[in-house]
Amino acid sequence: MAIFRARRVLWRSFSTVSSHPLRVCIVGSGPAGFYTAEKILKTHQGSQVDIIDRLPTPYGLVRSGVAPDHPETKNVINQFSRVAQNGRCSFFGNVALGSSISLVELRELYHVVVLAYGAESDRVVGIPGEDLKGVHSAREFVWWYNGHPDGRNLDPDLKNTDTAVILGQGNVALDVARILLRPTSELAITDIASHALTALEQSSIRKVYLVGRRGPVQAACTAKELREVLGIKDLYIHIKETDLKITPADEEEMKNSRIHRRIYELLSKAATAGPSRPSSGQRELHFVFFRQPDRFLESYDKKGYVSGVHLEKTGLKGIGSGKQIAIGTGQFENLSCGIVLKSIGYKSVPVDDLPFDNQKGVVPNVKGRVLSDNSGDPTSFENGLYVCGWLKRGPTGIIATNLYCAEETVASLSEDLELGVLASTTRLPKLGRDGLLQILDNRNVRVVPFSAWERIDKEEKRLGSLRNKPREKLTSWEELLKVAGSE
């Protein structure tokens, strides 16, 4: 125990004892990036941390993923902004790993590079009809209503149909359902992107189906989100009582998980609570369990457009360690709809010169230390290269999960520093921030420093105040860069 204390003291003073301040670059400014920065700044006095992001705006999914009607969840931005304002920390937006600067170059400029750029792509279902018009990933839809500049042109058609099918029953699926079903008057006072608010105000969607492969006991959402969607004003909720039947295996799963127990209770109550049929004109939310998509159906009248989902009934099969998976039963049915949102998980994107596990969709690593390849050889690491967040663990968890993830990665880094694993690089001075900015300047990259983001922030708040919204997001690259660059 005393050794542990001494070690911490050693880490703190390491940078001052060494003649070269530790220069760290973190790629990605979401929770993983910021919690990592905060931890490094605290643990290594004298270290300099630069956070780069390909967007002009920081905060990752806190800005572009958390739903507009969940403002409290975004309070963590205040903490992250204090980190960015630390004298030893800099944020550089509009700097893309790969096109603005390569990984090889970053590793040359900095003693340590931490990749925390998350997961910007999607898992595919892998069934026929997936590229029919009207089939979107939930990620794109969320980017669209959250004003992400790459989601602006999604233009989902909410007018051709009264039914939306969402594949998946996690929190993202529930967010999407809620945004489609909430009275728009309630959305109008949030930071939802105005193009999305307009589309939703004109939307004809009245019925939303949340389709899951397994049962209510396995539903991936959490209590707060479920409670919220069940509590939407004047919404008819439908859950088949027969779906609520539980097996001994289900009971075992619930015994070991407080979350699943509470979710099941909420769903059971909701199944019997309301009226048995919707009143005329009432919006509807249907929870569909034990159905997996077999193919997307094409419309007869509108070639190339989706008109429904061909679903296969499933049963559950135990695969050991208390887990149950869905198995098709060979019985099928159709569910008609005009729009499908796939909410089955995100996927990370590889970059050049970075080992990548295509199967798991993550960078191979051990406690955040990047492995040289996928071979499974646990002893060959990429010197000075670390990973944190979804890129390290896969696209699961909540904002707070990254707190612990960052602690683990930074502990690995600190250990490597102390044991001299990085001595070959830390022995030399690195150009760090100055070197990076020089290269970017040579390439005419318009870097957006934190002060420029603050200009964007101020303008968004100003525009928002004109419409009784906390902010009116700037949703195009042009607008964002223009305001960032203006005085």
Added chain:
Amino acid sequence: MSRSRYTQRHCCQYQWSTLELLPETRAFQGSIFQKHHGFSTSASDGASAGADEEKGTIPVTFVSKDGEEIPIQVPIGMSMLEAAHENDIELEGACEGSLACSTCHVIVMDMEYYNKLEDPADEENDMLDLAFGLTETSRLGCQIVASPELDGIRLAIPAATRNFAVDGYVPKPH
């Protein structure tokens, strides 16, 4: 505004690592807490013996992730999260006390004090679902408000375990 912050740094590593070593036997925890409560109060005789009626504060002891005991005085009506921050105690509070996260999760070290608290509302329970290292006496620090009957309460800040799980998976039956 840091009130009388005692600088006792006696090593509570032993106490804390005992807690970490017994993940399966939380039934023990009540009794272990009681045992160490005895150990600590006898050692921490520097802390105030009771509520300071005049100033309207109560003594509260935080036990940090490393086992360090930090006795502070908390004004009646202030939440434990706020009190921790006022005293530079490392307790996360991502959502700033709005019941939208679980990062201010604390463990009430004595069952007796845990029982004095009002039952958590649904909203707090929803967040506790996602807390890491949840125990039978876990609460959110932002929801524990100082009152005279909480005089002497001891709150442990859970250590981030090496085997942290994702999706709020709770490792023990509850």
